[in-house]
Amino acid sequence: MIVVNLDVMLAKRKMSLTELSGKVGITMSNLSILKKGKARAIRFSTLESICRVLECQPADILEYKVDVDS
């Protein structure tokens, strides 16, 4: 499964979700869906914007973990 570590990166950059939302141009509800791991897909453009604002790599935000249940 793919785990979204957005909250970790936000904590590292000491940035709030509201601030990120304003800088990236994504609504709070969509960022919340992404942060909670409920999103089914993420556009490259969105990923690029987040990486640019947080000054990180996609791998810092997305991580693959073996699903124990499956």
Next chain:
Amino acid sequence: MSYSFSKKLLLYFTRFLFLFSTLFGLSYLPCMVYGLFGNEVNLLVNVDSGDILWEKKVELFGSDHALTKPDLSIASLSFNFTDVFYTDSLSTTPLYANSKEGSDLVSVHPHSHSKFVLFHSLPIFLRLMIFTNAILTLLFFVMIVYHLKSFVFKIYSDSYFELQTITNLKYISYYLILTWLVDFSSTFILSPFQSSMLTNKAGIVSLSLNFPTINLLFAGFIIGVLAHVFSHGVALKEDNKLTI
């Protein structure tokens, strides 16, 4: 005519249809139960298909011999869901012939070649079978109209690709197929008893294959396929919603 106005019109029409079908059923049920116990009611049974019709004979010229006169206006209301929409055979004036006993009425529609007998004059087991068939058909019809009303309301509320909207479509499809099945089975169940139902054997002899209409089956399948397609639309919408 604007789009919102036509949607509102459709909503009110389906609401009226639901009210009408419910009242129709509620008014027919006591009449059928009354006839089921052998009491005299104005219900005619189509010998070929097992459909039940209510006929009110209106005398135009004040004749005392209403049953033997051909100049009668017949106000008939079909009990069968298919006939409500598709029949045209009832619009013609039927010919009436009294049997020797004078009590058993057999009417022959000249175009449809269908034979009709009075419901209460049939044997109890036939009455029970026809009653069950009619009640099931009526129940399915009311359920179809209910789901149609619900479906149109959701369309009116702009809930196009929602799971509940598709569920309504699926139920309409199931009930249409079930209605066809009841119609289909009743024709075959009643076919061995056709000759016993007719007391006046001097009617028109015809070799007609009275196959139940497959319009309902087609409509059921088409709506079912549409519901399946729309359910994929719901999944796509959900995917699109959760794509950031």
